Every structure is written in structure tokens, then in C-alpha cells.
Amino acid sequence: QVQLVESGGGLVQAGGSLRLSCVASGGSLSSYRMGWFRQIPGKEREFVAAISRSGTTYYVDSVKGRFTISRDNAKNMVYLQMNSLRPEDTAVYYCATSRSTYSGSVSNQDEYHDWGQGTQVTVSS
Numbered sequence: 001q002v003q004l005v006e007s008g009g010g011l012v013q014a015g016g017s018l019r020l021s022c023v024a025s026g027g028s029l030s031s032y033r034m035g036w037f038r039q040i041p042g043k044e045r046e047f048v049a050a051i052s053r054s055g056t057t058y059y060v061d062s063v064k065g066r067f068t069i070s071r072d073n074a075k076n077m078v079y080l081q082m083n084s085l086r087p088e089d090t091a092v093y094y095c096a097t098s099r100s101t102y103s104g105s106v107s108n109q110d111e112y113h114d115w116g117q118g119t120q121v122t123v124s125s
Contacts, residue, residue: 002027002114004095009119012085016123020080022095022116030073033098035112036080038091038121047107048093049080058106063089085123092118 008020020036035050049069050058057069068081078095096112098105105111 004116006116006119009121011122017083022078024076034078038093040091050106087125094118
């Protein structure tokens with residue numbers, strides 16, 4: 001089992017930027033598809049972005065052009081660069097691993113098996 005720890009969250013004004021980081025231990029992230037999800041209290045966790053083992057990226061429509069997911073396998077880390085942040089981006093953000101290689105399942109959280117504890121992102125208007 002891979003242990004994941006997210007960091008980089010915080011409070012930012014609308015239009016600002018944050019970079020989230022996710023570091024892994026207990027396994028090599030190069031073996032997995034990596035995903036970022038977010039959750040607002042009282043709502044279901046939603047898919048934000050994913051990156052395949054080969055580097056193909058996927059995004060939910062609401063963040064396309066604003067967020068960028070990347071990975072550094074040598075450092076066992078995954079990042080989420082978030083620009084032009086909006087109040088509706090406020091949530092707890094989680095990173096997760098998936099062994100799936102099926103592109104049709106990138107947004108399905110049931111395909112992800114290791115999760116971090118989350119990092120809070122708050123965007124003020």
C-alpha cells in the first residue's frame with residue numbers, strides 16, 4: 001500500500017494561484033496512474049485531473065486551461081498547478097493512485113485505491 005501526503009493548500013484570493021504537491025512512500029508512483037479529486041463538505045468527491053503512467057493528462061471541463069497536473073517519478077511526486085482560481089474551486093483536494101490503464105475510468109474514484117488525507121484550498125472572492 002502506498003502512503004500519500006498532500007501539501008500546498010491554503011487561502012488565496014480569486015485569480016490567484018496555488019501548487020499542490022503529493023508525495024508518496026511505500027511504493028513507486030511510476031507504476032500508477034495518478035489522480036486529483038476534490039470534495040466540498042456535504043457533497044460527493046469529484047474528479048479534477050489525472051495523469052497516466054505515460055504522461056497523458058485528463059481534466060474535468062471546469063478546470064481545463066487553468067489547472068495543470070504533472071508528475072516527477074524520480075521524486076515520487078505529483079503536482080497540481082492551479083491558476084486563475086475561483087471561489088468555486090474551494091474544497092479539500094486529494095491525490096490518489098490507480099492501477100487502471102483504461103482511459104474511460106480516469107474520473108471514476110472507485111478505480112483509485114490509495115488516498116492521501118487531503119489539503120484544504122480556500123479561494124476568497
